Amino acid sequence: MFRRSAFALLMLLAGLAQANGRPPVFVLNSLDADISVVDPASLAVVKRIPTGKEPHHLYLSPDEKSLIVANALADSLTFIDPRTAEVQRVVRGIPDPYHLRFSPDMKWFVTASNRLDRVDLYRWQGSAATEPLQLVKRIPSPKTPSHLNIDTKSTTLYVSLQDSDELLAIDLTTQNVKWKQVVGKMPADIYLTPDDRFILVGLTGDKFVEVWDVSGVGAPKLAKRILTGAGAHSFRAWGDKRHVLVSNRAANTISKIDLTTLAVVDQYPAPAGPDDMELLTDGKTLLVTSRWAGKLTQIDTATHRVVKQVKVGKSPHGIWTLDHTPRL
Numbered sequence: 591m592f593r594r595s596a597f598a599l600l601m602l603l604a605g606l607a608q609a610n611g612r613p614p615v616f617v618l619n620s621l622d623a624d625i626s627v628v629d630p631a632s633l634a635v636v637k638r639i640p641t642g643k644e645p646h647h648l649y650l651s652p653d654e655k656s657l658i659v660a661n662a663l664a665d666s667l668t669f670i671d672p673r674t675a676e677v678q679r680v681v682r683g684i685p686d687p688y689h690l691r692f693s694p695d696m697k698w699f700v701t702a703s704n705r706l707d708r709v710d711l712y713r714w715q716g717s718a719a720t721e722p723l724q725l726v727k728r729i730p731s732p733k734t735p736s737h738l739n740i741d742t743k744s745t746t747l748y749v750s751l752q753d754s755d756e757l758l759a760i761d762l763t764t765q766n767v768k769w770k771q772v773v774g775k776m777p778a779d780i781y782l783t784p785d786d787r788f789i790l791v792g793l794t795g796d797k798f799v800e801v802w803d804v805s806g807v808g809a810p811k812l813a814k815r816i817l818t819g820a821g822a823h824s825f826r827a828w829g830d831k832r833h834v835l836v837s838n839r840a841a842n843t844i845s846k847i848d849l850t851t852l853a854v855v856d857q858y859p860a861p862a863g864p865d866d867m868e869l870l871t872d873g874k875t876l877l878v879t880s881r882w883a884g885k886l887t888q889i890d891t892a893t894h895r896v897v898k899q900v901k902v903g904k905s906p907h908g909i910w911t912l913d914h915t916p917r918l
Contacts, residue, residue, distance in 0.1 A: 697744065707731060775796045820840035
């Protein structure tokens with residue numbers, strides 16, 4: 591009886607999610623090897639999608655028809671319809687895809703192989719291709735490549751090296767290393783300003799965001815260290831090309847940084863190890879994965895209050911929905 595009732599509730603919630611016309615929210619449960627599909631109106635989990643081991647990050651395909659989930663320990667990519675939450679295909683034989691990124695010109699697909707200490711460059715062949723990814727080069731990137739970013743011209747790839755406390759720049763035209771720069775403790779996510787001038791580096795082993803000027807010809811120059819909070823980790827653009835959010839995992843806060851002044855202009859509470867974030871199109875609903883509690887947290891940025899928390903899976907990491915503000 592319980593199983594039938596639970597199934598009926600699941601179908602009802604799934605129907606409500608489709609009826610309101612809003613696309614679902616996807617939360618990657620890294621230690622459960624699955625994805626929670628969340629109704630954006632009620633924040634109820636309406637479906638769980640099995641993946642390979644340790645899904646950490648995800649990215650939209652160039653044709654916007656597939657959400658690509660990287661399963662690090664399964665050496666695979668899961669392609670999911672971002673509107674219906676149906677699995678489209680699984681691409682295997684992609685070694686340790688921890689973080690992933692498409693270049694703005696959509697020619698390059700890049701993975702950071704966290705445990706293998708390298709970055710893999712692929713040519714994108716298209717979602718419909720039998721083999722959508724064509725390996726071009728594997729670039730040694732010691733130690734522990736973590737997060738990726740690419741400039742707007744699709745010429746330079748930036749990589750944070752978590753365990754050697756460095757930032758790496760790779761020329762995508764030649765596939766050669768341009769420079770390597772020592773940064774602060776345990777660099778994680780990196781954010782490139784819309785003008786390609788500054789790289790912001792979240793220092794998870796400290797309480798700062800470092801700002802590096804990468805506009806010159808040679809090595810980057812440290813422009814500023816912004817005090818945000820312990821465990822500065824993941825970035826999410828506000829959508830106005832002027833502000834960016836950073837989650838402070840150990841401080842249980844989220845800081846809003848003004849890119850024109852390079853200063854913190856606002857702060858929000860975010861309990862239980864805030865990690866990745868998504869800002870909905872209303873401009874005030876901020877969703878964040880609370881890593882240590884296994885929950886999805888909703889924050890109202892207008893009132894600076896936690897509105898709701900819902901249980902998802904173990905160690906939730908990446909989060910994404912089509913209903914978001916721009917990522918610049």
